[in-house]
Amino acid sequence: MKHVCRSLAGALRVVSLGLVLAGVSLTSIAYAQGKDVVVFAAASLKNALDDINAAWEKETGKKAVISYAASNALAKQIEAGAPADIFFSADLDWMDYLASKNLIQPQTRLNLLGNSIVLVAPKDSTVQVSVAQGFDLAAVLGQGRLAMGNVDAVPAGKYGKAALEKLGAWNGVKDKVAQAESVRAALLLVSRGEAPLGIVYRTDAASDPNVKIVGEFPQDSHPPIIYPVALLKASAKPDAQAFLTYMRSAKARPFFDKQGFTFINKPVSGS
Structure with a gap:
């Protein structure tokens, strides 16, 4: 008992x-x-x-x-x-x-x-990324980390991984991903300057004045959100x-x- x-x-x-x-x-x-x-x-x-x-x-x-x-x-x-x-x-x-x-x-x-997913950076970042087939996201990241929701469970993380795979960028960044428990947690990493880039929903980017959109993922690069x-x-x-x-x-x-x-x-x- x-x-x-x-x-x-x-x-x-x-x-x-x-x-x-x-x-x-x-x-x-x-x-x-x-x-x-x-x-x-x-x-x-x-x-x-x-x-x-x-x-x-x-x-x-x-x-x-x-x-x-x-x-x-x-x-x-x-x-x-x-x-x-x-x-x-x-x-x-x-x-x-x-x-x-x-x-x-x-x-x-x-x-x-x-919804749609976008690439965000801290508001004072000078980075701009052309998100397209074959783009080199790893080079843009350098030694930094890419903030994302957990890519196996969190919807935004799953959409982000699918898009990066479709565009041929996943293998270059998969070891540089900072996985968070939710998309808002990933957003916070970028907002605080703890990650130079992150993948979040467009609506998340609109909610935080400390980040800005630096790249947009094509709608056909991931399943419909x-x-x-x-x-x-x-x-x-x-x-x-x-x-x-x-x-x-x-x-x-x-x-x-x-x-x-x-x-x-x-x-x-x-x-």
Whole structure:
């Protein structure tokens, strides 16, 4: 029995740490579970969703508790039983993952946004890069590191690696990559001057005045960047559907447009 208690305590500490790293505490989620809508959203959505949440609260008197982190981390937390009502992913893979586990309400799923990836540098950098087939990114980096989200799990990192492979630049930089736990963490490395270059979403570059875009990746160099959103199977809050409806409304669109997202708002076929 003591062994079981110790194991349970250890598991709870792991879940607690994961949720804190995702930007929301167990206490706030437990409180929200009985009152507010809980949204698990990709880190790159923070600026737009914070504004949308504020507008929704002003209009309705209700609010959402939003936890931001890499989509892979949030999906794994949902799989582990973390209480949430809505999942807003930065790629299709992690929404498909939860769908395969029967953890979303498929009829509510839609592809809401699109995005693009860019190469960023600190705002005072003089670097300019022509991102094209065969470009020598390694030479531009020199002894510096390339900040990216984890290339095996974080959507922005996966898109970035795919683009570099397609353009023939990956082998030259793969040993110079500083992998971060989310795209916003990668952005921060560049913003602080700890990395001379980074690959992030265009919307991330727009959110940080301490970086600037120095190169743009061709749209055909990587899979389409699509942000799906859905209600989770465990959610029974009427306000969750209301917030999802608000996010796809004409009232929310200007906040997404402001950050540079492409507004798709297309239900998934067959859902």
